[in-house]
Amino acid sequence: MTLLSVNLNKIAVLRNSRGGDEPSLARAAHTCIEAGCGGITVHPRPDQRHIRPDDVRVLAQLLRGRVEYNLEGNPFAPPRGDYPGLLALAQEVRPTQITLVPDGDGQLTSDHGFDLVRDAERLAPLVAAFRELGCRVSLFVDAGTVQFEPAVRIGAQRIEIYTGPYAHAFASGHVDSELARCVETARRAQQAGLAVNAGHDLSQANLGTFKAAIPGLAEVSIGHALIGEALYDGLATTVRRYRQILD
Ligand SMILES: CC(=O)[C@@H](O)[C@H](O)COP(=O)(O)O
Numbered sequence: 001m002t003l004l005s006v007n008l009n010k011i012a013v014l015r016n017s018r019g020g021d022e023p024s025l026a027r028a029a030h031t032c033i034e035a036g037c038g039g040i041t042v043h044p045r046p047d048q049r050h051i052r053p054d055d056v057r058v059l060a061q062l063l064r065g066r067v068e069y070n071l072e073g074n075p076f077a078p079p080r081g082d083y084p085g086l087l088a089l090a091q092e093v094r095p096t097q098i099t100l101v102p103d104g105d106g107q108l109t110s111d112h113g114f115d116l117v118r119d120a121e122r123l124a125p126l127v128a129a130f131r132e133l134g135c136r137v138s139l140f141v142d143a144g145t146v147q148f149e150p151a152v153r154i155g156a157q158r159i160e161i162y163t164g165p166y167a168h169a170f171a172s173g174h175v176d177s178e179l180a181r182c183v184e185t186a187r188r189a190q191q192a193g194l195a196v197n198a199g200h201d202l203s204q205a206n207l208g209t210f211k212a213a214i215p216g217l218a219e220v221s222i223g224h225a226l227i228g229e230a231l232y233d234g235l236a237t238t239v240r241r242y243r244q245i246l247d
C-alpha cells in the first residue's frame with residue numbers, strides 16, 4: 001500500500017492572499033482525513049509565504065492519533081522572525097516524519113534534492129537530532145541518485161524522490177528515460193535498506209504510471225495538482241480518486 005499524504009501548502013496560499021482564516025487549513029485537513037488520506041504534509045518556509053509556524057502547531061493537535069504528519073523543510077535555514085527553524089518546530093510538534101529538503105528562499109518551489117555523498121556529514125547531526133525526537137527521517141533526492149550508503153550511515157530511514165522532472169517528462173510524452181531514472185533510484189535505495197517516498201508535481205494524470213513502475217512505493221505527498229483538481233471536483237472526491245489510483 002502507498003500512503004497518500006496531502007500537502008496543504010496551497011490552501012495556506014489562498015488564505016494568506018486575503019488575510020483571515022479562510023479557507024481553513026483545519027477544515028481542509030479534516031476533509032482529507034475523512035476522505036481517506038493517510039497523512040498530511042506541510043512545508044513551512046522561512047519567508048512564511050504559505051504555511052506559518054502556528055499552522056504547523058494547530059495541525060499537529062488535529063492530526064495526532066489520526067493520520068501521519070509529514071513536516072518538510074530545509075534544516076539549515078536559520079530562524080527568522082517568528083519562524084523558529086525546522087528543528088525547533090519539530091521539537092514542539094513531534095511530526096511522524098521529517099523530510100529534509102535543500103531549498104532556498106529564492107526558489108519558487110523545491111527544485112532539487114541533496115547530494116548525499118557531499119552533504120551527508122553536515123546532515124548527520126541533524127538526522128540524529130530529529131531521530132532523537134522520534135521522527136522518521138526522509139531525505140529529498142534527485143532521480144538518478146544511486147549511492148545510498150551515506151544516507152544509511154547517518155541514520156536516514158527513507159528517501160523522497162523529487163518527481164518534478166518525471167512530471168514534466170510525462171507531460172511532454174517522453175517519459176521513459178526519466179521514469180527509468182526514478183525506478184533505478186528506488187531500487188538502489190530499497191537495496192540499501194531505505195524505504196522510498198516520492199513527490200512534486202504528481203497528479204491524477206501521472207501518478208498511476210509512476211506507482212506501477214515502483215514496487216514498494218511507501219508514500220506520495222501531493223499538493224499543487226491535488227488542490228487544483230479539487231477546485232473542479234471538490235476536495236473529498238479528489239482525495240478519493242487519488243486513493244483509487246494508489247490502492
Ligand atoms: C518537497 C516538495 O517537493 C514539496 O514540498 C514542494 O516543495 C512544495 O512546496 P511549495 O508548495 O512551497 O511549492
Ligand SMILES: NCC(=O)COP(=O)(O)O
Pocket residue numbers: 007041043072160198199200201202221222223224225226
Ligand atoms: N513532497 C512533495 C509535496 O509535498 C507536494 O509537492 P507538490 O504536489 O505541491 O508539487
